[in-house]
Amino acid sequence: MSRPASHAGAWYSSDGGRLRSQLAKFFTAAASTTGPVPGARVLVGPHAGYTYSGPRLAETFAAWDTSKVRRVFVLGPSHHVYFRNKALTSHYASYETPLGPLPVDTEVCAKLCESTSGAFGYMSSAVDEEEHSFEMHAPFIVYRAQQEKVDVKIVPIMVSGLNKALREKIVQELSPYFADEQNAFVVSSDFCHWGRRFGYTEYVPGKDLGECSEYTESVARAPGANKIWQSIEFLDRKAMEIASVGSSAKWDEYIEETGNTICGQKPLAIVLRLLEEAQASKGFNWLGYSQSSQVTRPSESSVSYASGYVVA
DSSP states (O other), X not given: OEEOOTTBTTTBOSOXXXXXXXXXHHHHHHTTTOXXXXXXXXXXXXXXXXXXXXXXXXXXXXXXXXXXXXXXXXXXXOXXXXXXXXXXXXXXXXXXXXXXXXXXXXXXXXXXXXXTTOXXXXXXXXXXXXXXXXXXXXXXXXXXXXXXXXXXXXXXXEEOSOOHHHHHHHHHHHHXXXXXXTEEXXXXXXXXXXXXXXXXXXXXXXXXXXXXXXXXXXXXOOOOSSOHHHHHHHHHHHHHHHHHHTXXXXXXXXXXXXXXXXXXXXXXXXXXXXXXXXXXXXXOEXXXXXXXXXXXXXXXXXXXXXXXXXXX
16 A cells, blocks of 8 residues: 655646656756765755755755665654654555655564554554655655665654653664664754744844854844844754754753754754764764745744755
């Protein structure tokens, strides 16, 4: 049984030829930023409609070293349902895309769900089909796999409520897979969701953002020397800087202090812990950053997007 491409025709083209042409243009543009990076098998990229996120996603997957990878763990947030005490994976045999099906590693999904740790369960069909954080990455994975003539399967992992105890259970279950060079790990995440409709209006007012000693100074402060979009970028780039260090503790501290609405903050925290468990010497290298719009007034809103990788 295959999960339908439920967002095709709305968030991206449902026409295979048209979509392939669009992705080819994205990857051609991304080539000026990066190409395949040897050992880059830990990735992060956004999951918005391709009009907004396409360039960043192409940067993410252009960096991907596919030479040894045969399985891709995609960790993403839950946008529509809340659950806790476990993460959820897919019971489908494949994800449909306009470029062809992307197989799910059902054997690994079953092993995770059958583990005595109780850290994993299955998504319902409705939850799986409504969620977009995995689907938006699927065509890019298929495109690169077809270009490189490699066979890959995915393991979708949805994260919602996540205390530290559950995070450690998930990390322990995934660590053996993380140590295997045949496995890639992808974090599906947008960055700051700014605006009243997102309930987040933090603002950093300093004249020079690089000189700000604190992550934030107030909530919804009237704009000062910085445009709001510049303040948003500062908040996001501080998060990116911390993820570059690879410290889950510093990441937790940043999220607690700023409340930055990075939707994939919990999946990203899991990957940072996996890097720590693997004794990786560093965290993410960043390729690109953009915003859906440049906010200048409190009544406006935007979502941010970033692309990056880790050599692991």
